[in-house]
Amino acid sequence: MLAQISMFPLGKSSGLSEDVAGVIDRIDKSGLPYQLTAMGTLIEGEWDEVMELIGRCRKLLLEKHERIYLVLKVDEQPGVTGKLRGKINSVEKRLGHQVSK
Amino acid sequence: MLAQISMFPLGKSSGLSEDVAGVIDRIDKSGLPYQLTAMGTLIEGEWDEVMELIGRCRKLLLEKHERIYLVLKVDEQPGVTGKLRGKINSVEKRLGHQVSK
Amino acid sequence: MLAQISMFPLGKSSGLSEDVAGVIDRIDKSGLPYQLTAMGTLIEGEWDEVMELIGRCRKLLLEKHERIYLVLKVDEQPGVTGKLRGKINSVEKRLGHQVSK
Amino acid sequence: MLAQISMFPLGKSSGLSEDVAGVIDRIDKSGLPYQLTAMGTLIEGEWDEVMELIGRCRKLLLEKHERIYLVLKVDEQPGVTGKLRGKINSVEKRLGHQVSK
Numbered sequence: 029m030l031a032q033i034s035m036f037p038l039g040k041s042s043g044l045s046e047d048v049a050g051v052i053d054r055i056d057k058s059g060l061p062y063q064l065t066a067m068g069t070l071i072e073g074e075w076d077e078v079m080e081l082i083g084r085c086r087k088l089l090l091e092k093h094e095r096i097y098l099v100l101k102v103d104e105q106p107g108v109t110g111k112l113r114g115k116i117n118s119v120e121k122r123l124g125h126q127v128s129k
Numbered sequence: 130m131l132a133q134i135s136m137f138p139l140g141k142s143s144g145l146s147e148d149v150a151g152v153i154d155r156i157d158k159s160g161l162p163y164q165l166t167a168m169g170t171l172i173e174g175e176w177d178e179v180m181e182l183i184g185r186c187r188k189l190l191l192e193k194h195e196r197i198y199l200v201l202k203v204d205e206q207p208g209v210t211g212k213l214r215g216k217i218n219s220v221e222k223r224l225g226h227q228v229s230k
Numbered sequence: 231m232l233a234q235i236s237m238f239p240l241g242k243s244s245g246l247s248e249d250v251a252g253v254i255d256r257i258d259k260s261g262l263p264y265q266l267t268a269m270g271t272l273i274e275g276e277w278d279e280v281m282e283l284i285g286r287c288r289k290l291l292l293e294k295h296e297r298i299y300l301v302l303k304v305d306e307q308p309g310v311t312g313k314l315r316g317k318i319n320s321v322e323k324r325l326g327h328q329v330s331k
Numbered sequence: 332m333l334a335q336i337s338m339f340p341l342g343k344s345s346g347l348s349e350d351v352a353g354v355i356d357r358i359d360k361s362g363l364p365y366q367l368t369a370m371g372t373l374i375e376g377e378w379d380e381v382m383e384l385i386g387r388c389r390k391l392l393l394e395k396h397e398r399i400y401l402v403l404k405v406d407e408q409p410g411v412t413g414k415l416r417g418k419i420n421s422v423e424k425r426l427g428h429q430v431s432k
Contacts, residue, residue, distance in 0.1 A: 041296055066333055066418040083180065094207075098202070101198075102198070102199040104196065106195070119355060140343060141341060146317070146324050153325060166272060166330075167313055168272050196344040202301060288407065299404075299406055304403075
């Protein structure tokens with residue numbers, strides 16, 4: 029499945045990159061394929077491993093902040109992998125040219 | 130924490146209420162406080178119990194559908210409970226009148 | 231169409247009800263059918279009128295805050311109205327009992 | 332402001348890339364900075380121009396589908412631009428290494 033997660037503490041309007049960096053470091057060490065974007069991080073993996081990882085990331089934020097907010101989107105299709113890149117390739121094939129970098 | 134979850138199969142543009150009813154029945158039996166709305170269901174509980182419940186609900190949909198989509202929002206503030214009703218009460222107190230039914 | 235909107239300033243972890251109350255007051259005065267929940271507000275209406283309303287609400291927050299965050303979900307099905315209550319009724323009919331209050 | 336938008340027809344579990352390609356083509360022609368990802372498209376611009384563009388994209392889907400679903404996240408901070416790349420740079424600076432490609 030493919031997940032896109034955004035999480036941040038409420039109570040800060042700047043300096044959020046420090047919190048995000050801690051979370052990304054944790055995701056990076058999980059070994060799961062992921063992509064950092066300016067509005068959230070995409071992670072590919074099985075439900076249990078992705079949710080367990082997200083649970084640990086949010087715990088990290090709660091160690092330093094009293095309240096956090098999180099938005100998660102999931103596209104799950106058992107048996108289909110490689111969607112992190114595959115979905116973009118399908119769209120670019122239709123367009124006839126590359127739009128991602 | 131307070132969660133709001135929307136989940137549905139991709140591949141159906143009508144008759145979604147049958148799928149939603151199955152999910153709501155599962156949530157109802159969990160014993161956790163919840164509220165059904167036309168755009169998702171609010172659930173209040175601890176991270177582990179809410180996520181485990183959502184995991185089972187999504188499994189239910191995957192038994193009948195090959196691909197599902199899910200959007201989850203979480204507002205987590207350890208030590209604060211009763212937010213399902215409390216957040217609305219705070220807003221109505223500010224407004225000086227009741228807007229919820 | 232049916233929209234569900236959550237918006238709040240980044241930089242505050244408490245006292246959010248004051249901001250939400252200002253937004254709800256604006257929505258209430260629009261005359262559009264809406265429902266306040268603990269995780270966002272549902273609004274029913276045509277795309278243009280709902281988006282124009284949301285635009286004004288977010289402007290209200292930006293008058294007092296330097297940075298805001300907003301999550302919007304839309305279920306649009308032209309020609310179908312009364313979904314704010316209709317979707318819940320369909321689910322409760324399937325369940326055979328009422329779960330909303 | 333920075334927006335992340337996902338939109339798709341309900342009623343299709345495959346072949347979504349054709350719909351997405353039509354939407355991306357429209358976004359590409361708008362001239363606004365954007366980034367296609369496997370879980371949505373990021374667009375940077377002013378509220379009015381981004382919302383007007385999203386309105387047109389969703390109209391495109393409604394020409395061919397009877398019901399659509401849309402999730403939009405917005406991070407708005409007036410006066411701050413270049414966030415599409417800037418937010419990632421801040422995180423990578425904290426991490427001390429590049430994680431995006």
